[in-house]
Amino acid sequence: MLEAQLVLVLVGSALLCLGAFAAIVSAIGFHRFKNFYLRLHAATVGTIWGSVYPLIGAALIAITISELGAYRWFVPGAIIVAAIIVLMLAPAGSHALARGVHRARVARVKPCLADKLDPELCG
Amino acid sequence: MRLVEVIVLISTVLAVALLITVGFEHLVPSERVRPVAEFYLNATYNQYELRNYTAMSPEAVTAIVWDFRGLDTLFETSVFYLALIAGLALTRGLLLERAEKSGHGLSIIVRTVTRITAPMIVAVGASIGLHGHLTPGGGFQGGSVIAVLPMVVIVVFSASFLVIKGVTTTKLLVVRSLGLTGIGLTAIAVFLVGITLHMPAYVFQNMAKPDAQISMPYSVAGALISGTLWFFNIFEMFAVAAGFSIAFIALMLARTLESSRGE
Numbered sequence: 001m002l003e004a005q006l007v008l009v010l011v012g013s014a015l016l017c018l019g020a021f022a023a024i025v026s027a028i029g030f031h032r033f034k035n036f037y038l039r040l041h042a043a044t045v046g047t048i049w050g051s052v053y054p055l056i057g058a059a060l061i062a063i064t065i066s067e068l069g070a071y072r073w074f075v076p077g078a079i080i081v082a083a084i085i086v087l088m089l090a091p092a093g094s095h096a097l098a099r100g101v102h103r104a105r106v107a108r109v110k111p112c113l114a115d116k117l118d119p120e121l122c123g
Numbered sequence: 124m125r126l127v128e129v130i131v132l133i134s135t136v137l138a139v140a141l142l143i144t145v146g147f148e149h150l151v152p153s154e155r156v157r158p159v160a161e162f163y164l165n166a167t168y169n170q171y172e173l174r175n176y177t178a179m180s181p182e183a184v185t186a187i188v189w190d191f192r193g194l195d196t197l198f199e200t201s202v203f204y205l206a207l208i209a210g211l212a213l214t215r216g217l218l219l220e221r222a223e224k225s226g227h228g229l230s231i232i233v234r235t236v237t238r239i240t241a242p243m244i245v246a247v248g249a250s251i252g253l254h255g256h257l258t259p260g261g262g263f264q265g266g267s268v269i270a271v272l273p274m275v276v277i278v279v280f281s282a283s284f285l286v287i288k289g290v291t292t293t294k295l296l297v298v299r300s301l302g303l304t305g306i307g308l309t310a311i312a313v314f315l316v317g318i319t320l321h322m323p324a325y326v327f328q329n330m331a332k333p334d335a336q337i338s339m340p341y342s343v344a345g346a347l348i349s350g351t352l353w354f355f356n357i358f359e360m361f362a363v364a365a366g367f368s369i370a371f372i373a374l375m376l377a378r379t380l381e382s383s384r385g386e
Contacts, residue, residue: 085243092236096229096279 005064012064015057022049036107040094047090055083163187170341175333179341180256180349188261189355193327197310200359204303207366211292214377228280237279244272252360256349262356266363273368282379285372292372295365302362309354313337327351 022045029042059076062068068075101107102117109115112122156164166176167183178186188196228234252265273285310327316337317324323335329350331338339350348354 085240088236088239092233096233099230 008060008064012057012060015053015060019050019054019057022046022053026050035110036101037098037109040098044090044094047086047094052083052087055079055086059083163191175331177330178349178352179330179347180352181347182256182258184259185256185261185352185356186349189352190327190329190350193310193329193351193355196355197306197327200303200306200362203366204299204362207299207369210370210373211296214373228284229278233279237275241272241276244275245269248360248364252356253353255356256352257347262359263363265356266360267367269360269364270367270371274371277371277375282375286376290368290372292369295369295372299362299365299369302358302360302365305358306355306362309351309358312351312354313339 026042026046026049029045030039033039033042056079059079062072062075062079065072102121105118105121108123109121110123115122163183163186166173167178167186168181169177170179178190180186180190248265248267248269248271250265251260251268252262255261255265273290276284313328314324314326317328317335320337322337324337325332325335328335328337329339329352330341340348341350342348
């Protein structure tokens with residue numbers, strides 16, 4: 001039982017660290033990338049790697065806290081539901097943003113190699 | 124320019140730090156509780172010592188909002204209702220035109236995700252509203268969460284989608300009025316029982332008072348409902364959800380019709 005708890009804590013902490021690293025990478029990308037679509041990509045890195053994985057890590061750690069009694073199963077349940085919802089909603093939201101901006105021709109694709117959807121927006 | 128920005132940034136940080144240092148005693152709540160707050164905290168769930176003053180609800184905010192000062196909340200709800208009626212009166216000409224053409228809406232990805240998450244939004248709102256007497260939240264908050272659904276549907280599908288599907292402002296207004304009627308009936312329920320039984324009772328009475336010994340049941344089959352609080356919360360949830368939905372539909376439909384006329 002103790003070894004299983006140790007493994008859960010280690011995996012959970014690793015996921016939390018991964019989330020922190022991804023959040024920093026996402027913030028740097030959000031600040032440095034050249035155009036709207038690349039910055040949107042960086043923001044999505046922050047929502048999936050930076051919040052879904054840490055949520056699952058927190059769920060794994062919460063299972064091992066024996067002081068919570070039976071409630072230690074409620075916490076991971078709620079966390080995993082939240083993670084699944086974020087996993088569904090974040091890509092749909094960024095997809096809607098990118099599609100809307102591209103169709104409304106608000107942001108140019110720059111620098112650009114090819115834009116098959118709307119060649120006029122390239123460059 | 125850079126130097127000015129740095130100076131502004133540093134002085135802002137220092138000013139906030141100074142404010143926090145000076146206002147620390149007021150920012151951090153002290154351990155002393157004022158006598159009024161102490162009374163409410165003792166009375167909110169207390170069936171032994173303060174049997175004649177308790178609201179039988181572990182959530183002190185809901186107990187104060189719907190029991191100790193319930194009349195205030197009733198008038199707040201009516202003010203919101205009147206504001207809604209005024210908004211409907213403002214857009215009445217536009218709403219009578221039946222919207223026939225449905226727009227394209229967003230892409231199939233967004234529409235599918237919306238279809239999946241729509242029941243979840245309602246479930247979260249209902250949970251907040253129905254547990255209002257146990258946990259932070261309540262009817263208004265739960266209703267507001269439910270009202271997010273028509274907003275999302277309007278943005279994702281189209282402004283006239285709800286009206287075409289039969290969710291018209293008239294039907295929502297009926298729901299809203301039924302909710303308000305329910306709130307009113309709950310407020311006078313104990314009073315009516317008192318009249319029938321020839322016993323003294325108050326309007327907005329929840330639990331028994333020293334000179335009025337009638338009280339609502341505070342639990343049903345072992346589940347705590349805190350007397351009138353549960354009924355107030357559920358009716359308020361329906362009323363607020365319908366009210367915000369009417370406002371969203373009216374505003375978005377009016378805006379769409381206006382822009383389509385302009386073209």
